[in-house]
Amino acid sequence: MVKKIIIFIVLFFLAFFSVSAQDKTDIEKKISEYQSKLQQLKQQTGTLSSQIQYMDTQIYLTALQINQTEQKIASTGKEIDQLGSRIEGLDQSLDYLSKQLIQRIVVGY
Numbered sequence: 001m002v003k004k005i006i007i008f009i010v011l012f013f014l015a016f017f018s019v020s021a022q023d024k025t026d027i028e029k030k031i032s033e034y035q036s037k038l039q040q041l042k043q044q045t046g047t048l049s050s051q052i053q054y055m056d057t058q059i060y061l062t063a064l065q066i067n068q069t070e071q072k073i074a075s076t077g078k079e080i081d082q083l084g085s086r087i088e089g090l091d092q093s094l095d096y097l098s099k100q101l102i103q104r105i106v107v108g109y
Contacts, residue, residue, distance in 0.1 A: 027068045034061040 034057050041054040 024068070024071060027064055027071070031061060031064050031068070034064065 038054065038061065041050055041057060077088050
């Protein structure tokens with residue numbers, strides 16, 4: 001019996017943690033699947049195996065949510081870098097236009 005439970009746990013971990021979801025939509029889809037699975041497992045009786053499945057599903061769901069948050073952070077970081085470059089370009093343009101305006105004012109007087 002103990003061997004069966006250990007084998008079940010090992011197979012369960014292999015089945016769930018072998019999935020690699022890199023795409024945002026993949027992650028969101030997996031999150032909804034595991035939230036649904038959690039709801040199903042909550043309704044089952046309090047057997048040891050269902051409790052283990054429930055905890056494993058919670059762990060995997062949390063890992064997917066962490067992955068999703070890391071992707072959002074990376075995306076936001078890239079956006080910040082792009083906006084920083086744009087601000088630098090606008091600052092240089094503003095400096096150039098200010099110098100041109102000053103030169104024209106001086107020439108006009």
